[in-house]
Amino acid sequence: MEGSTNLIYLSLIFGMLGFAILAGGVVFFNVRYQKNILKKQRELHQKENEYKLMLIKNTIEITETERKRIAGDLHDEIGSHLSTIRMLLNNFKSKSDNPKEVEGLADESKSLLDNTISSVRTISHNLLPPGLEKFGLVNTLEDLCSSLRASASVSVELNVQDGFPELSKTTELALYRIAQELTTNSLRHSKAIKLTMNLNFDNATITFSFQDDGVGIDEKLLSQKKGLGLLNIETRAIALNGKCTFTTATRKGFKAIIEIPG
Amino acid sequence: MIDLFFKVAPWLIIIPLVLSLYHFKILSEELKIITYYLIVSTLTQIIAFTLWILSKNNFPVVHVYTLLEFSLLTLFYYLLMKDIVTKKMFLLIVAAFTIYSVVNSLFIQGLFHMNTYASALRSLLMICFSLTFLFTDINRDDKDKTYFSPAVNWINYGLLIYFSGALFLFSFVHFSPTDLHSQINIWAVHSLLLGVLYIFLTIGIWKVRRI
Numbered sequence: 001m002e003g004s005t006n007l008i009y010l011s012l013i014f015g016m017l018g019f020a021i022l023a024g025g026v027v028f029f030n031v032r033y034q035k036n037i038l039k040k041q042r043e044l045h046q047k048e049n050e051y052k053l054m055l056i057k058n059t060i061e062i063t064e065t066e067r068k069r070i071a072g073d074l075h076d077e078i079g080s081h082l083s084t085i086r087m088l089l090n091n092f093k094s095k096s097d098n099p100k101e102v103e104g105l106a107d108e109s110k111s112l113l114d115n116t117i118s119s120v121r122t123i124s125h126n127l128l129p130p131g132l133e134k135f136g137l138v139n140t141l142e143d144l145c146s147s148l149r150a151s152a153s154v155s156v157e158l159n160v161q162d163g164f165p166e167l168s169k170t171t172e173l174a175l176y177r178i179a180q181e182l183t184t185n186s187l188r189h190s191k192a193i194k195l196t197m198n199l200n201f202d203n204a205t206i207t208f209s210f211q212d213d214g215v216g217i218d219e220k221l222l223s224q225k226k227g228l229g230l231l232n233i234e235t236r237a238i239a240l241n242g243k244c245t246f247t248t249a250t251r252k253g254f255k256a257i258i259e260i261p262g
Numbered sequence: 263m264i265d266l267f268f269k270v271a272p273w274l275i276i277i278p279l280v281l282s283l284y285h286f287k288i289l290s291e292e293l294k295i296i297t298y299y300l301i302v303s304t305l306t307q308i309i310a311f312t313l314w315i316l317s318k319n320n321f322p323v324v325h326v327y328t329l330l331e332f333s334l335l336t337l338f339y340y341l342l343m344k345d346i347v348t349k350k351m352f353l354l355i356v357a358a359f360t361i362y363s364v365v366n367s368l369f370i371q372g373l374f375h376m377n378t379y380a381s382a383l384r385s386l387l388m389i390c391f392s393l394t395f396l397f398t399d400i401n402r403d404d405k406d407k408t409y410f411s412p413a414v415n416w417i418n419y420g421l422l423i424y425f426s427g428a429l430f431l432f433s434f435v436h437f438s439p440t441d442l443h444s445q446i447n448i449w450a451v452h453s454l455l456l457g458v459l460y461i462f463l464t465i466g467i468w469k470v471r472r473i
Contacts, residue, residue, distance in 0.1 A: 012431070
């Protein structure tokens with residue numbers, strides 16, 4: 001009888017402690033679980049911050065590269081042409097008594113001025129496509145397609161959804177630059193024979209998609225988004241509060257979809 | 263030693279009580295409920311202790327306390343889980359428990375005996391609330407968590423541990439030996455659990471101070 005009483009007594013004490021310890025275990029695992037979640041969230045935030053930093057760096061890099069290119073063009077073409085014209089104008093004084101030589105100098109100066117004007121046009125065209133301001137994105141993309149068809153042996157198709165709206169100039173320029181970057185990539189690297197571009201829209205989104213039938217991009221290179229201007233495309237899309245998706249497979253072509261708020 | 267522990271541990275409640283009264287103005291709504299709970303618990307202990315000194319039966323005080331404690335702690339969990347518990351559900355639970363507890367006190371166990379049935383049910387319900395909060399809190403986004411989340415978590419952990427032990431005690435205490443030595447040892451373990459609860463409550467309210 002006493003043995004059974006002792007057993008009940010001990011069971012009660014150890015049962016109480018056991019239940020409390022069990023609850024303590026639940027608490028312990030909950031704390032660990034929450035700590036793990038917190039750690040993962042922190043890592044995710046860190047990665048997001050790193051990604052944002054990379055995009056900012058890339059934006060600065062794009063601007064700097066563009067500035068260097070313009071500086072180079074101005075110095076190498078306009079600068080050198082104008083220096084030569086200045087030299088030719090100096091020769092006018094010394095050769096003023098020889099009309100034939102003056103005529104030769106005038107012709108040479110005129111030709112150099114024509115070249116300079118053409119260079120200025122090219123530089124300004126690179127900065128802002130001339131048709132974009134006046135005729136809008138669709139016409140400018142059609143011009144781009146025409147020049148691609150003429151200069152490269154590829155078939156280029158542009159499909160525009162009926163009633164495609166006029167967008168802000170910033171958006172149109174960004175989409176044009178994206179199209180330029182994508183077509184240049186395809187012509188340089190993909191060995192594609194057909195390029196297709198689509199412009200679609202609905203109430204909320206403008207979608208620009210690009211596809212080629214080339215050799216595709218190595219998945220690793222695609223995930224790094226380096227070296228192919230893909231990061232530039234992504235930067236431009238994000239600057240417009242949009243997003244872009246790239247899909248590819250070896251020898252199965254490359255596809256880019258850019259979606260921006262309408 | 264056990265005797266001393268049995269007498270001293272319940273008075274650890276003074277620490278979280280003083281802390282919570284000191285920070286009362288900055289406490290959130292649910293932590294203010296915990297302060298009321300600490301006030302009710304301390305007053306109950308003082309009254310029960312005085313009656314014990316005067317050699318009078320203090321079980322009626324415990325019966326009233328069980329009801330007040332349950333209502334306050336249920337309100338605490340209701341405020342924490344307003345998004346999943348409606349006011350109607352909260353009132354229904356409190357009303358049902360009150361009816362059960364009063365019937366038990368008047369007709370089943372009697373006002374001058376330990377209300378183990380009501381205490382066991384209270385402990386079981388508290389464990390359910392605590393675990394529900396624990397698992398809903400896991401799924402809550404970090405941004406939804408409040409300024410007071412760390413404090414509330416510590417308090418919830420303390421309540422879960424205490425009521426888990428208490429559930430076992432109140433479910434089986436009527437089978438326990440009635441000699442004084444065994445009773446002191448059993449209630450000393452209960453005091454230990456109370457001590458753990460008060461330490462967790464202290465840490466919780468201390469966290470508010472540190473935020």
